[in-house]
Amino acid sequence: MTTPTQVQPTTRPTTRPSPDRAKQPTPTLTFLGAAGTVTGSRFLVGRPEPLLLVDAGLYQGPSDLRRRNWEPLPLDASRLAAVVLTHAHLDHCGYLPRLVRDGFRGPVVCTPQTADLAEIVLRDSAHLQEEDAEYANRAGWSRHDPALPLYDTADAEASIRLFSPVDYRWPVPLGDGVEVTLHPAGHILGSAVVDLHVDGRHVAFSGDLGRPGHPLLRPPGPPPTAGTLVLESTYGDRSHPAAGPALLAGAVRRTIGRGGSVLIPAFAVDRTELVLLELARLTEEGRIPRVPVYVDSPMALRALDVYRRSLREGSIQFDEGAAALLTLDDVLDLHRVSDVAGSQELNSPTYPSIVVSASGMATGGRVVHHLKHQLDDSRNCVVLAGYQAEGTRGRQLLDGAGHLKMHGRYVQVRADIVQVPYFSVHADSDDLVAWVASAEEPPRTVYVVHGEADASRVLARRLEDELGICAVVPGLGERVRLD
8 A cells, every 4th residue: 555645735726827937938848758659658847957757657669669768868867856657557657766766756646546556566577677687697698797677676665655646636736836637547547647737838648548448447538628738649540449259258269179278468457457357257158168267477466456455445437347356256267376386387287277467568577488388389379468569579479470589599489379459448549539629628739659650640640630739749859848
């Protein structure tokens, strides 16, 4: 659980500029991440000196992107007044311990649920980085000598102590002329749209937006009234297919029938919950056999506990279907795997089973070890349950790779690879356009971020053609004025 709020909310507006403040330079926005790519969300607001950071995410995917995590930010972290997190996914909060290592000591403003989940995510991230560095040094496959983690457990714990959770819709002052309010985003538990006032200017950040039909959470409301909107575009160039449970059910039945096992790489936060809900529904309907289902991710298990606790506490974020999370153990032959020995036993299952393990794009974690042992067996099946970013192992499998490199060695891909796209909890292109259109007053400018280049360009073009809004795909490091 998180500590009490450090930043006190207020119900009174605090953003009307004083005469002295009106003479200050125009606030600026700098895109330090998620520009031209779908990870690494980091948006710097300044005057123009650094003021606060919206999201502090890790780059994931190809090595050239991951190397950016090691590049120093063009700012003095100790001068930042605050960090505001939209949600707890690693590509939005995972850089925070590095920021703390570099001197940041301000409050980290987020919802209580984001604080609870990010605490889990950051501890796991630090542990995995320490573990991967130790393994690389022991096995000798890293090009660095010695291999080092980006940050360690001490850095993660220091960042967790800075969390300042605030409820939705409570205006929070962050210093002279700065105020932030968080609104539900419907993406994962605790996810938020950031509504920021700086010296009388108004900018909103979508974070990652949820779909109208999220199985667990209510959809987001209209955007805040803001002159500037920073909008995600993960699915900016496509529409989600209609739900097709037959795809997953068929993959499970075929695999179990030939004596194989199903491996589902799944994000530990939210995606694991959705996968388990769908497996429970298919089991109840008799569409798949009841076989052992292993959740092999300590982080996913802790996140599931957070979801269940929030559900029992009556969180307003949940939709009606979320109640099924409380009865999973009654429907599924569900096994929680926390220890390393138990995980190692799942590398080569001796009987048909389903293993749900992180990470969702197979970029690291226990699922990589499972893939290394299971991919070359044609009886097995790997189910890709959602978006796979360019350069990730999941994307390589989706694109039909015949070999996959893990821990310095290649493994032949003989297992069946099945994509089940309807698990995504990102708004698609139509959803995003409709969300912007629902604003009481349309933004003057939309900056389209957090998407691969084509997806961002397509969404920007749609916003201009259909809504008449100036929509721009910013470049990495680009700075603009918040007029």
